[in-house]
Every structure is written in structure tokens, then in C-alpha cells.
Amino acid sequence: MNKKNSWLAPLSLALAGTLTLGACASPAPTDSTESITIYSGRSEELISDLLTTFTEETGIEVEVRYGDSAELAAQILEEGKNIRADVYFGQDAGALGALAKEGVTKTLPPDITDLVATEYKSMNGQWVGVSGRGRVFVYDPAKVSRLPTSYKDLMDPSWKGRIGIAPTNASFQAFTTAIRVLEGEQAAIDFLNAMRENGVLFEKNSIIMQAVQDGVVYAGLVNHYYWWELAAEIGEENMKPEIAWFKDGDTGNLINVAGVAVLSDNPSANVFAKWLLGDTAQKYFVERTREYSLTGIPEVAGLKPLKDIKAPAIDLSNLDSLAETLELIRKAGLL
Amino acid sequence: MAVAAALLSLIPFVYLLLRVFGAGFEGFIELALATRTLELIVSSLLLAISVSLSAMLIGTFQAWIAVRSNLPGRKVFGVLAALPLAIPSYVAAYSWVAVIPGFSGFFAAWLLLTVGTAPLVYISVSAALARFDSAPEEVASSLGAGKFAVLRKVTWPNIKGATLSGGLLSALYVLSDFGAVSIVRYDTFTRAIYNAYRASFDRNLAATLALILVAVTVLVLVVESRSKGRKPIGTVIANRLNRIDLRIWKLPLVALLTGIASVSLVVPLASLTRWSIVGLPDTDWQEISEALFSSIYLSVSGGMITALLAVAIALVVVRFKTRLGFVLERSVWLTHATPGIVVALSLVFFSNQVAPWIYQTLILVLIAYVALFLPNALSAISIPLSQSPTSLDEVSASLGLTKLQTLRRVVLPIAGPGIFAATTLVILTVLKELPATLLLRPTGVETLATRLWTETGVAAFSTAAPYALLLVVLAGIPAWLLNRAIRKDLEPINGLERV
Numbered sequence: 008m009n010k011k012n013s014w015l016a017p018l019s020l021a022l023a024g025t026l027t028l029g030a031c032a033s034p035a036p037t038d039s040t041e042s043i044t045i046y047s048g049r050s051e052e053l054i055s056d057l058l059t060t061f062t063e064e065t066g067i068e069v070e071v072r073y074g075d076s077a078e079l080a081a082q083i084l085e086e087g088k089n090i091r092a093d094v095y096f097g098q099d100a101g102a103l104g105a106l107a108k109e110g111v112t113k114t115l116p117p118d119i120t121d122l123v124a125t126e127y128k129s130m131n132g133q134w135v136g137v138s139g140r141g142r143v144f145v146y147d148p149a150k151v152s153r154l155p156t157s158y159k160d161l162m163d164p165s166w167k168g169r170i171g172i173a174p175t176n177a178s179f180q181a182f183t184t185a186i187r188v189l190e191g192e193q194a195a196i197d198f199l200n201a202m203r204e205n206g207v208l209f210e211k212n213s214i215i216m217q218a219v220q221d222g223v224v225y226a227g228l229v230n231h232y233y234w235w236e237l238a239a240e241i242g243e244e245n246m247k248p249e250i251a252w253f254k255d256g257d258t259g260n261l262i263n264v265a266g267v268a269v270l271s272d273n274p275s276a277n278v279f280a281k282w283l284l285g286d287t288a289q290k291y292f293v294e295r296t297r298e299y300s301l302t303g304i305p306e307v308a309g310l311k312p313l314k315d316i317k318a319p320a321i322d323l324s325n326l327d328s329l330a331e332t333l334e335l336i337r338k339a340g341l342l
Numbered sequence: 343m344a345v346a347a348a349l350l351s352l353i354p355f356v357y358l359l360l361r362v363f364g365a366g367f368e369g370f371i372e373l374a375l376a377t378r379t380l381e382l383i384v385s386s387l388l389l390a391i392s393v394s395l396s397a398m399l400i401g402t403f404q405a406w407i408a409v410r411s412n413l414p415g416r417k418v419f420g421v422l423a424a425l426p427l428a429i430p431s432y433v434a435a436y437s438w439v440a441v442i443p444g445f446s447g448f449f450a451a452w453l454l455l456t457v458g459t460a461p462l463v464y465i466s467v468s469a470a471l472a473r474f475d476s477a478p479e480e481v482a483s484s485l486g487a488g489k490f491a492v493l494r495k496v497t498w499p500n501i502k503g504a505t506l507s508g509g510l511l512s513a514l515y516v517l518s519d520f521g522a523v524s525i526v527r528y529d530t531f532t533r534a535i536y537n538a539y540r541a542s543f544d545r546n547l548a549a550t551l552a553l554i555l556v557a558v559t560v561l562v563l564v565v566e567s568r569s570k571g572r573k574p575i576g577t578v579i580a581n582r583l584n585r586i587d588l589r590i591w592k593l594p595l596v597a598l599l600t601g602i603a604s605v606s607l608v609v610p611l612a613s614l615t616r617w618s619i620v621g622l623p624d625t626d627w628q629e630i631s632e633a634l635f636s637s638i639y640l641s642v643s644g645g646m647i648t649a650l651l652a653v654a655i656a657l658v659v660v661r662f663k664t665r666l667g668f669v670l671e672r673s674v675w676l677t678h679a680t681p682g683i684v685v686a687l688s689l690v691f692f693s694n695q696v697a698p699w700i701y702q703t704l705i706l707v708l709i710a711y712v713a714l715f716l717p718n719a720l721s722a723i724s725i726p727l728s729q730s731p732t733s734l735d736e737v738s739a740s741l742g743l744t745k746l747q748t749l750r751r752v753v754l755p756i757a758g759p760g761i762f763a764a765t766t767l768v769i770l771t772v773l774k775e776l777p778a779t780l781l782l783r784p785t786g787v788e789t790l791a792t793r794l795w796t797e798t799g800v801a802a803f804s805t806a807a808p809y810a811l812l813l814v815v816l817a818g819i820p821a822w823l824l825n826r827a828i829r830k831d832l833e834p835i836n837g838l839e840r841v
Contacts, residue, residue, distance in 0.1 A: 051796055052796070070786070072785045075780075078539060078780070081545055081548075082781055086690060086701075088694070089701070175524070175527065208446075330538075330544065330547075342537075
């Protein structure tokens with residue numbers, strides 16, 4: 008008969024429960040020097056083991072929030088004076104540059120920044136790259152006999168319907184930004200218009216790899232480590248696609264980095280940044296995520312060494328202005 | 343309480359004003375008048391209008407078949423009409439793209455969002471049809487009106503309000519959707535707002551676009567309330583309900599309804615099941631069960647709190663018809679089409695300014711759900727609450743009951759089904775919610791939706807599919823309950839039919 012009470016009871020229980028749980032879960036700002044909070048744009052699957060090792064080696068506890076690189080950057084900015092993160096671990100140089108520009112990053116001491124070559128860090132010590140990723144050309148050798156020497160060769164009509172790209176992906180956008188910054192807006196427009204004619208659009212790099220493997224397209228533009236990701240899934244011996252680089256200095260050989268910025272005065276944050284550039288972490292990047300070490304740990308077998316790649320000369324901090332690039336990509340009808 | 347709830351839902355709006363005008367007014371004007379903005383307005387409205395029209399057509403048709411026809415299997419088709427609510431738009435989009443790799447553009451977005459939002463219309467119209475007595479229809483036919491004339495002149499005016507409010511929910515959903523439009527690459531305001539964060543890290547640009555989107559929403563709301571006009575007052579509970587004999591149309595209609603169900607349910611479910619089987623060996627059961635628990639916990643508490651506040655607002659609006667009530671009711675709609683990321687960032691900003699101790703706690707997550715989904719709850723509660731005649735209040739007062747007692751013993755029991763529907767609707771929506779949960783959750787809390795996001799972020803679709811499938815199955819429960827609640831309304835009528 009008492010219909011109301013039947014739903015009122017669980018409701019009050021839920022309310023009470025919420026408040027209690029909410030109170031317990033209240034995050035203590037990490038004032039203890041023995042623990043840090045990281046906002047990570049890199050995925051849990053790829054780096055949680057690395058963070059466990061960090062805690063084992065240093066005794067510093069780690070609390071991580073995983074999210075999208077750009078959304079976490081926006082969140083940090085909205086936190087204003089109450090920034091909860093001690094460290095921001097970003098997927099690409101653009102997001103790191105954006106935080107530095109807003110003045111929320113702390114200057115890193117030279118004993119950290121000196122570990123990395125100039126092209127892979129912020130000019131004024133606001134962030135530092137910790138691992139590198141190369142832009143590469145993957146192709147099926149059974150179908151592609153003459154390798155392109157520049158990304159521009161892919162603009163030729165003979166590539167119509169044969170080259171896979173992922174224009175909504177940050178890595179493609181950073182690459183297009185590089186063309187814009189280094190070769191001018193017109194070069195970027197020409198490239199994008201040609202890609203509208205020749206390109207087959209995919210949502211992600213991993214799907215392009217699969218498409219080359221399945222013979223859906225002849226070739227694709229991806230980050231190098233996606234080759235190893237697919238190889239881990241199907242076995243290296245079954246891989247049809249091969250990796251190629253363009254000629255020396257070609258914009259198609261862009262090297263981007265994942266990196267960290269320190270956001271608080273917690274000394275453990277700097278310990279973490281430095282640890283990422285130590286041998287344990289650098290080996291992890293090479294062996295587990297198949298990225299490039301930025302401190303000279305040798306590459307995984309079969310990958311062209313970083314020192315042999317003639318990447319285009321670009322200041323990675325310039326990659327923070329993607330807005331114009333997006334406008335071009337959209338105008339070309341690729342977004 | 344009602345005022346507090348409405349104020350909560352206005353936080354995003356105030357935040358947008360601060361962001362936009364903090365950056366200077368000229369910038370706003372310049373951007374508002376840019377060709378690009380105009381293009382976005384046109385493409386967003388085009389999608390919102392065409393989706394809501396087709397959703398109204400399909401949803402009303404399904405509701406009419408389920409409630410008023412003698413089609414064999416109409417109960418099954420009724421359940422099938424409500425179930426697509428359980429599939430998040432991004433999951434549906436992913437599964438379609440997994441089947442047809444080149445699935446993109448306006449048509450793709452229109453198709454996905456039409457089948458995704460038609461259930462909103464179906465639910466609202468079914469409820470209206472179940473409450474509407476068919477005596478006037480019989481009178482009309484006995485006076486010589488043809489079947490279509492009856493439909494047009496008697497039935498339609500009585501369900502028009504329900505159809506339009508379902509259509510409004512559909513249109514506002516389209517305006518705020520990010521998942522589906524980004525996967526099929528159709529450009530709308532919400533996608534541009536996300537891109538403003540993702541690509542240029544520009545909060546002010548994003549806020550300006552969002553504020554223009556709010557203006558567009560206001561436009562949609564005004565048009566909707568104009569076109570509603572004066573609606574006829576329906577009866578409380580239908581006494582009689584005849585079913586229309588479909589005769590030779592039965593077979594083609596069954597085929598048509600099966601076609602709709604295949605598009606909305608069979609393709610996504612088949613695709614998810616296939617990928618789940620591929621991904622099953624790698625599934626981490628501990629992770630899944632933790633995510634399942636958080637999803638249930640968050641959605642149930644979010645649903646109950648939101649429904650409770652919606653009852654408070656609805657009481658103020660409907661039972662005590664004041665000007666304040668009207669303002670409250672309209673204001674909660676203001677930010678309904680605002681993308682989740684904007685709502686989430688506004689709460690990050692406000693909590694850190696005002697109450698840093700609630701930041702990254704469940705309290706703030708629940709506040710976000712209230713701000714986002716109060717309108718959904720309100721739309722389910724207002725009509726049943728307004729259908730409890732005020733004369734009953736007077737009777738109860740004359741019998742010596744206090745106002746509070748009347749509320750408890752007269753008004754709430756009548757509105758009970760509406761409150762139940764509102765709660766389940768919000769539970770369902772919270773289960774699928776991603777952007778606000780992702781940004782505001784306490785560090786370390788994972789729901790099925792956030793896990794799904796993590797998995798699709800790195801690996802193949804196969805690792806993510808089990809989460810997606812579980813999410814759809816879980817959300818199927820409230821979707822099914824919602825449909826059953828409507829059918830319950832029909833039971834006394836069906837009983838009469840047999841007599």
C-alpha cells in the first residue's frame with residue numbers, strides 16, 4: 008500500500024552512501040613528498056607497468072588520472088590555482104606546448120633537460136620529450152615496386168584509392184602542421200587536396216595497418232610503432248607490410264615526441280621526470296611501446312636507428328598551433 | 343530545492359559567459375559572424391531537424407502500432423522500439439563502421455541518430471496514447487468520419503504534444519552528440535567544440551562556439567513551444583481503447599518494423615557480439631566487475647537524485663503555477679544541448695573556485711548528471727503530474743489532510759509511474775554518459791563507459807567490444823523497464839477489452 012516508501016528507502020540509502028563514499032574518495036592534494044599525482048594522456052595499458060616499476064625503484068607512490076591529452080590539458084587550465092597534478096604526461100608536443108604557453112608549467116632543472124637533444128624539448132625548459140615516434144610509410148611490397156622518395160610523390164594520380172590516411176588523428180594533423188610551418192600554407196593545401204583524391208580515409212593508424220595487411224590499400228602513412236603493434240597481434244612472420252622512410256630531410260620523416268611537464272613544487276615530480284629519462288624507462292619505451300629512446304638506448308631490432316633518420320628541422324613547440332591546420336584539413340573535405 | 347537544482351543546471355551557462363566575455367566581446371562577435379560559424383549552424387540544424395522529423399515519424403508510428411493496432415507481435419515490436427536507447431551512439435557508430443568501413447557523412451549520421459533517438463518519441467507517444475480514451479474516436483467514426491480523418495482530427499491533436507516533446511529531446515540530443523558525428527565524420531557544432539579543445543587547446547574559442555550553440559538551442563526551444571500551441575487536455579486514464587484492424591497491411595508493416603529493428607539493433611548487436619567473441623580470451627574479469635559496480639552505483643544514485651530534484655521542480659511548475667516556476671522549468675533546458683565536455687569543464691572551474699573539497703569526488707560527478715539530465719527527467723514527470731486534477735487536492739483538503747499529506751497520499755501515487763519512468767530514463771542515460779564522467783570522476787574510478795573509451799583508445803575493437811556489449815546489456819534493463827512501465831498503463835485497458 009505504501010508505494011512511496013518502496014522507492015524512498017533505497018533513495019535515501021543511495022544518498023547517504025554517496026555522501027560517505029564521496030567524503031572518503033576526497034583527493035588529498037599530494038603534499039607528501041613521497042607521492043605524486045600524474046595526469047596522463049598516455050594510455051593505462053601502455054604505461055601502468057612502467058609506473059609500478061617507478062614506485063618499486065623509488066618508493067614514491069603514484070596516483071594517475073588517465074584521459075585524452077588535450078582534454079586533460081584543458082582540465083589542468085580550468086583547475087586554476089588548485090592544480091592537482093604534479094606531472095602532466097602528454098601524447099604529443101602540441102599539448103605540452105599549450106600548457107607551457109599558459110604559464111602553468113615549472114621550469115625543469117638542467118640536470119633533466121640536458122639529457123635530451125635540443126630538438127626534442129622546450130626551448131626554455133618548460134617540458135621535455137621522453138620518447139620519440141617516427142612518421143613512416145608502410146606498404147605492401149607485393150603491390151608497391153617503386154618506393155616514393157618524398158611524401159609529395161603520393162600526390163601523383165597513380166596513387167588514387169591506394170594510400171591510407173587518418174586525418175582525424177593527431178599524428179596526421181601534426182604532420183600536416185609540419186608541412187604548413189616548413190613549406191608554407193599552399194604546400195599543405197596542395198597535399199590535402201591530392202589526399203582527397205588519392206587517400207582512403209581511416210579513423211586510426213592501427214586500422215590503416217590492418218588495411219595494408221588485408222590488401223584494402225597498397226600503403227599508408229602511420230607512426231612507426233603501429234607496425235609492431237600489429238606484429239604483436241598476428242606474429243612478425245605473418246606481416247605483409249614493410250616500413251620505409253622518405254629521402255633525407257623530407258617533411259614526411261617528422262619525429263614527434265611524448266613528454267612530460269612538471270606542474271608543482273613537489274620535488275618527487277622532478278624525480279619522476281628524471282627517472283623517465285633513465286635507463287629503466289628508456290628501455291621500457293624501446294622494448295614495450297617500440298618507441299625511440301631519446302637518450303641513446305639502441306632501437307628494437309629491425310627499426311632504423313634514430314640517429315640515421317634525417318628528420319625535417321622543425322621546432323616541436325610550433326606544433327601547438329593546430330587550429331589553422333584543422334581549418335585546411337576541413338576545407339579539403341578530409342575532416 | 344527546486345531553485346537550487348535549476349541553479350546547478352545554469353552553472354555551465356554562467357561559465358560560458360565568463361569565458362567568452364573574459365576574452366573580450368569583439369572576438370565573440372567576429373566569430374559569431376564568421377562564415378564557418380554559419381556553416382556549422384546550418385549543418386547542425388539540418389541534421390537536428392531531419393533527425394527529429396524522421397524520429398517523430400518512426401517513433402509515433404511504432405507507438406501507434408504497439409498501442410492501437412492488432413498487429414501480431416506488437417508487444418515484441420514495442421520492446422524492440424525502446425531497446426535502441428540502451429546503445430550509446432558512439433557504440434552504434436563504431437559497430438556500423440566495423441561492418442561498412444566507408445560509412446560516413448550526412449546520411450550515416452542521420453541514420454544512426456534517427457534510430458538512436460526514435461525511442462524517445464516512441465516512449466513519450468506510447469504513454470500519451472495509453473492515457474487517451476478512444477471514445478471520441480468512436481464518436482467521430484459514427485458521425486461518418488473516415489479512418490484517416492479520425493487519425494488526423496481526433497487522434498493526432500491528442501498525441502501532438504507528446505510527439506513534439508519527443509522530437510525536441512531528439513533534436514537536442516543531436517545538437518549535443520559527439521560520438522556518432524565524429525565517427526562518421528559529419529561536421530556539427532559539438533564536433534567543432536571538441537576539436538577546439540583537442541586541436542588548438544583553445545578554451546575561449548570552444549566556449550564561444552558553445553555559447554552560440556546555446557543560442558541555437560534557445561531558438562529550437564522557442565520554435566517548439568510555439569508549434570505546440572494549445573493542447574487538448576487528455577483524460578487521466580483511458581476507459582476504453584479499441585484496436586484498429588490492419589487487415590492486409592499486416593505483412594508489409596511487420597516487414598517494415600523488422601527492417602527498422604535490424605538497422606537499430608541487429609547490426610550493432612551482431613557486430614559487438616562478433617568482436618566480443620574475438621576479444622573474450624583477453625578479457626580482464628576483475629576490471630570488468632569493478633567497472634560494472636561503478637556503473638551501476640553511479641547511474642542508480644544519479645538517476646534517483648535527478649528524479650527527486652525533477653519532482654521538486656515539476657511540483658513548483660505544475661502544481662503551483664507561478665512565474666518563478668515557468669522560469670525554472672525553461673532554464674534547465676538552456677544547457678541541455680551543451681556538449682558534456684563543456685559542462686564538465688565548467689564544473690572543474692566552479693568547484694575549484696567555490697568548493698575545492700568536492701572536486702574529483704562523486705558529489706561533483708552527481709552534480710554533473712543533475713545538470714545534464716534534469717530535462718530528461720522533467721519531461722517524463724511533468725505530464726503525469728499535471729494530469730492529477732487539482733480537484734483531488736481540494737477533496738483531500740476538505741477531508742482534513744495537510745498539504746504535505748495530500749502530496750504524499752494523492753499527488754505522488756498518481757505521478758508514481760512518471761517518477762519511475764524519469765528515474766529509469768536518467769539511469770539509462772548516465773550509464774552511457776562519457777565525457778563528464780571521464781573528466782570529473784575520482785581518480786581511479788572506472789565505469790564501463792570509461793573502460794570502453796580506454797580500450798578503443800589503444801587497441802583493436804575486439805578488446806573494447808566486451809565492455810560495449812556489457813554496457814548495452816546493462817542499459818537494456820532500464821530500457822526494458824521503461825517499456826514495461828508503459829505497458830502497465832495499458833493493462834487495465836486490455837482487461838476491459840476482454841470483458
